[in-house]
Structure formats: C-alpha cells, structure tokens
Amino acid sequence: MTVITKRITIAVIGVFAFGPVYWLLVTALTPNEDVFRFPPRLWPSRVTWEHFANLADNPALARYLTNSVIVASLTAVLTVMVSAYTAYSFSKFRYRGRRSLMYLILASQMFPQALLLITLYLIFSASGLLNTYLALILSFTTFTLPLCVWMLKGFFDTVPDELLEAAKVDGAGQLSAIHRILLPVSLPGLIATGLFAFIRGWNDFIFALTLAGPEKQTLPPGLVNTYLGEFQAAWPDLMAASLVVSLPVVIGFVILQRYLVAGLVSGAVKG
C-alpha cells in the first residue's frame, strides 16, 4: 500500500471506530434540550455534568458498582491462585494426561454459556448459592481460567528450571519453591493475569443477569435493568453511566496491553 492509501484506510476506519465513541462522549455531556431534538446537534451548545450527577443520586447504581468491584476483585484473586498452580504444572511437569488436560481446559471456553446456565442455575438454586457473590465469582473464574493459564504458562516457561531446582536442593519443598521462588519472579505475569480476570468479571453480562437478583447484580445487567426498563428515555444518563463502567477497563487495559496482546496471540495460535 502506498502512504496515501494507508492514510485513507486509517481515516475511513477511524470514522467508523471513533464516531460512536465521540457520540457516546458528547451525549453524556449534552444538556437534555439539545439531546432530544431531531436532527441531533453534532456538538452541544454547552457542556453539562448534570448526567453524571444524576448517576450519583441513584442508590441502585451505587449498589451495582459495589457489587461489581467486590465480584471482579475476588474473581481476580481466585483466578490468579488457581491459574498459577495449573500453569506451573503445565509449564514444568510432564505426566500422563497432561496434554489432554490442557486441551480440555482450552476447549471448555468453546461451550455455549447459555446452555451451561440451564443446569448451573439449577445447581446454584439447589445449593442456596443463587443471588450470592460466590456463584458469580466461581462462574467468572472458571471462564477466565483458560486464557489466564495460557498467559501465565508463557511467563513460567521463561523461568529457568535451574532456579527452581536450586531451591529444592537447598531443602525447600515443592510448594515453597513455588511460593518463595517462582511467584516472586513472575510478579508482572501474576499482575497481568489478575488484571485480565478483573476485566472479564467486570464486563460479564449473561451470568450476572441470570445467577444474581437485583441485590447482588453487577453493573452490566444492572444498567440494562435500570435504563432499558425504569428510565427508558434517559439516554444521556445511560451514556454517562457507560463511560463510568468503561473507565476501569480502559485504564486496566492500557496497563495490560503489552502482556495481553502477546497472551492472546499465543493462546489462540497454540490452542
């Protein structure tokens, strides 16, 4: 491609990619009288923060936000713990069934969640876990694990075996070799994995919609219930809420970008 065609391509796709982002941003900052008119103004006559103020006045949204923070954080912690042991096993041990196990875990993300939810709902209902954080945390963690195990395995593969062997020779047990040597040297990988799990838990819609009622629901189903039900025409408020929900994810992603892109590529290609 010549430089000109490249620039035109980037510009055209840029309009498609950033046009909606611009509209999201502008609507959230536009006073109601400018929003509800046709054809719409492409830029507001004045900027207002009233829609963000409306969010703060809604106690249900504060509850959804709290739920999201709790559930996504605990998902991150549990995911890091489980995927660290699993990734270490896949990276440094050879045993029968290892390859099948790796493929089974990778394949599990291909099973349709709407189908699994039929039985999951019944199980959680029977065990009294419906409408609890635990139901959400366990579900999010399981579906985040495959990619996290793959990401961490990539990190552990770069830790030299000699380092771990040396620790064992010095009398450290298998487990303390993990906790004292492997995990500290892999800290950036663990943080990246945790951040990724947090984002997945934060973004999830279908599990939180189905397994949690209004008291335990996270922001995504909470916003759907609030703005596509109760306040149907509050578009600027919804756009402001959308920006607020997106903010932590965007920040997390900026930090994560380097690891995530590498993890995605290796996870998809090796899988």
Next chain:
Amino acid sequence: MIRGRALSNGTFGFLLTLPAVVLFSAIVFYPLIGSLSTSLFKQSLVLPGRSFAGLDNFGYVLAHQFWPVLRNTVVFAGAGTVAPFLIGFALALALNNRVKGRAVLRGAFLFPWVIPGVVVSFTWLWIFNANYGLLNGVLVRLGLIASPVSWLGEPGTAMLAVIVAKTWASFPWIMVMLLAGLQTVPAVLHEAAQMDGAGTIRRFWHVTLPHLRGIVGVVILLELIWNFQHFDTIYVLTGGGPAGATTTFAVAVYETAFKGFDLGQAGALGALWMVLLSVMVVVYVRVAER
C-alpha cells in the same frame, strides 16, 4: 506434603491442577452433561420434578424453532465474521510498518473491543434510535433518507444493525492478531520480490498472504465460533426481535429456559446447537495444530 515419602514429580504436577479440574468439572462439564440430558425430559425451571419425554422435545424444536434460529445464527456469525475480518485486515495492513504514532493508534483502535459488551450495545442502541438517533440524523441531513427509519424495529434492518454493532466490537481484535502476523513476514522477502519487479498487489498475494495463512484461519474460525454463541450484543440491542428476526441460538436457548421456563425444549435446542459448534471446534483445533 505427605510425610516420609516425597510425591513423585508427575503426581505432584497433576495435583497442582486439581483446583482447576474441580472448577471445570463443577461449572463446565457437569452442567454441560446436565443441560444436554434435560433435552430428553419434560422439565420446568420453576416447578420441581421431571418426566421422561423421549425425543418429543427435539420433534417440537425442529418443527417450530430450529430452522429460523439456525438461519439467523448463520447470517449473524457469517456476516459478523467477514465484515470485521475485512476491516481488521485493511487496518492491519495500513498500520504495518512505520506510520507515525502507530503504537498510539493501535491502542486507540482497541477501545471498542475493550469496553464492556453492554456498553457497545448501549452506544449503538442510541445511534440507531428511531426518534433522536445519530444515524437517522446524518442520513436525513445528507438527503439519503426522507424520514427517520426504525432500524431496530424492522425485521429487515434489525439484523443488519446487530451485525454492524458486533463488527464494531470485533474488528480491533482481528486487527491486532493480523498485525502480529504481518510482523513475522521477513522484510527480505518483500525486497527480493520487489527487485524481481513484483508490484504491491502481487507481493500481497505471493508473499504476505501465504505467510499469514495460519493466523488467518485461526482468526476466522475463532471469530465464527464466538459469534455462533454470542449473546450480549443481540440480547441488549433487540432481545431477539422484532418478530424473532434476530433470535440466534444463544438468545433462543436463554429465552426458552429463563423466560419460557421450558428446560426440555431449551436443552433440545442447545443440544443441536452444541453439535454444530463441536464440528466448528474440531475444525479449529485441526487448523490451530498445524
């Protein structure tokens, strides 16, 4: 550790995977088998008990639900893969090799993919809004339509709208994957081909594409598989409507189970869905192994 007797290395290695194995068994494999087996029973979500129904659910689902849902899913998954692939590929080619500010641009383009799925839906719900929407506003101003169109309210345009929204959310991921692939194409090959007099298009066909074959296959198949089970965008944008025009397998199974409370029919529809998905996953594993 067990006292007096060190575990052999392999056993210890396997034990490390136990937490993950337990989670997967409880949250994925048992529910999968459980959900598939409900297809053989008459069972309600809200009433206790169930009775064996043989293949009645399959008979009902095949006669009343399956074919339109299959058509919608294929259209959504197909178009929702081709469109973002073409856009992502074009963008990857444009962003490959030294464009000023490439890293920043690449990061910024990821925004639609990074944000929560429901935000993608909210954004497009507002753009497609019949009364105050941006799309109607722009098209009316340009004189392309005479009066506002209810994009999400008409069966003909609702599917198109859903595909546009999903394309917006997917193309960045495809761009990143292909960009990573493009960077593995040795510059020497391009230079040699150029010296032999090959133009841009011939170099693309004979140097770039053969190098990308593996990653292109993986990307297309993964996107197809994900779209085949996609739920969020469709459910929030249209709820499967109007008149079932955007009801894909994910929406149909969800609605049948959690709005219609009929777990038998949901299981039967889900079982048929699962068969189709398995075929795609097998093909994917074959391609990815190469």
